[in-house]
Structure formats: structure tokens, C-alpha cells
Amino acid sequence: MQAVGGGDSVGRSRAEVLGLRPELAAAHDRLLEAIWSGVVSPVTLELCRLRMATLLASEVALAERSEAARAAGLAEERIGRLSQWPTDPSFSAEERACIGFTELFVIDHAQLSDDDVRELADVLTPEGVVTFTTALIAWDNQHRLDNALRVAAARG
Amino acid sequence: MSTTPRLPSAVEGAPANIVTVRRHAPAVMAAFDAMYAVLLGGGVAGMDVKEAMRLRNALASGCGL
Numbered sequence: 001m002q003a004v005g006g007g008d009s010v011g012r013s014r015a016e017v018l019g020l021r022p023e024l025a026a027a028h029d030r031l032l033e034a035i036w037s038g039v040v041s042p043v044t045l046e047l048c049r050l051r052m053a054t055l056l057a058s059e060v061a062l063a064e065r066s067e068a069a070r071a072a073g074l075a076e077e078r079i080g081r082l083s084q085w086p087t088d089p090s091f092s093a094e095e096r097a098c099i100g101f102t103e104l105f106v107i108d109h110a111q112l113s114d115d116d117v118r119e120l121a122d123v124l125t126p127e128g129v130v131t132f133t134t135a136l137i138a139w140d141n142q143h144r145l146d147n148a149l150r151v152a153a154a155r156g
Numbered sequence: 157m158s159t160t161p162r163l164p165s166a167v168e169g170a171p172a173n174i175v176t177v178r179r180h181a182p183a184v185m186a187a188f189d190a191m192y193a194v195l196l197g198g199g200v201a202g203m204d205v206k207e208a209m210r211l212r213n214a215l216a217s218g219c220g221l
Contacts, residue, residue, distance in 0.1 A: 021199060027191035034187035110218050117162040126163045130181035134188055 013154045014060065014146060031138060038131040040124060042068035044095050045132075048102040049139050051082055055106045058143035063153045094123040098132060105136050159220040174221060 018025035036042060046069030053061035066074075078090060085091045085099050097119050104112050121129050145151065161172035166179035178185040196206060214221070 021194075023198065024191070024194045027187075027194045031184075031187040031191050034184045038181065038184055114162055121163065125180075126166065126177075127180040129163060130178060131184050134181070134184050 011150070011152045014142070014151045015154060017145075017149055017151055028138075031134075035131060035135045035138065036066065036068050039128045040098075040132050040135070041094065042066055042072050043074045044098050045069065045135055046074055047079070047082060047085075047091075047095055048098050048132075048136070050079060051085075051099050051102050052106055052136070052139050053143055054083070055103065056140075056143040056147065058146050060146045060151055060153050061139070061143050097123045101132075102136060105133075106140070 015025070018028060036045065046066040049066070050062060052058075081088050081090065082099075085096060091099070101112070101116055101120055104116065117129065120132065124132055161174075161177050163172065163177045163180065165172040165176035167176040170176045196203070213219075
């Protein structure tokens, strides 16, 4: 395992690993704050974050929950049905468009089409698309960092 | 690989490109750019290593930019 900051990252939480470069950790936190306080529904964001975590087998990210999404009404029961989103009627048109986009982004982003982006813009607006795709980039990096460095779930 | 933007420009009268499309969400992109600047500007890895990683990542992901 690659050493991080002179120590082993295995078993450290993400905050502890990123904290080895405090200015980077702070900038990373500010980016996430800007995303979660933006124009896209926190419920939609959280469903997509968790779907990506499932596809990338990021156990740490799967164990985390967004307080903003919880406050906006996202319950564990619906999170448990996330893999059934294509046929489960509880998922809205916005959520379907975003989860589908997330899946293709992870699995084969080169296959994302003009129609996929148009559908996303129809439900999110262009501002929402820029915010949402930036979120996907941030989570993709975060999940892969967690897996590569074997980051542990946050304690407490 | 196409680099034709799939979103319109957020700047009236300006063509759509990586700068003008990102302006649809200025707060988010400002935070992203600030983090990117920290990544590029400090740490123990040299700019040559970072640029090599960036280009390798661009090749692997098919990014024409």
C-alpha cells in the first residue's frame, strides 16, 4: 500500500487522509458545500451519490448519508429500493434522468449522448447540469480515493 | 472525440466553450477551480508528474480538451 504523508492510509478515515493536506481538505469541503447548496435537489444528489458508490463498490461512501437529503425527506426505505429505479414508480422523472446519467457516467461515459444531456437539461436547467456533473466528478474521485487508499468509515 | 459543447453558453453573445458553459454555475465552478489550484499549486508531487498524470487521465477517459 502506498504510504500517505509518511504514514499508512489503511484504516484512516477520509477526513484524516485528506487532512494530511489541510488546504486541500478545506478546498474539497468548500466544493462539496457549493454542490449541496446549489440548484439540484439534495434528494436527487444523494440518490445518485449512493448509486455511484454501489457501482464503484465504495463501502465507505455507501455507509454515509447526506443530512440535507434526509432533511428533505429521503428515507432509508427508498434508498433500499434504489437499484429498482427503472421500474419503481416512487422515483421521479428528475431522479430517473439523473440516476440513469450517473450509471452511464460510471460504466461507459463515452456513450453519453446529446439526448442524454438534453434530457438532463430539461429537468435540471443548464445550471443544474453543470452542478450535477461537477458533483459526479467529485464523487467519482472521492469513491476511487476511498477504495484505492482503503479509507475507513468515519467513526462516531 | 468531439469537443463540441452540449450546453449553450451562459454568456450572452459568446460562443459555447469550456469557459462560457461553466458560467452557468459560477459558485460551483469557483469552488472547483479553487480546489484545482490547490492541487496543482502545492504538495510534494512536481508539476511534471502532475501534468503527466493529467494527460494520462485525459487519454484514458477520451477527453479531447
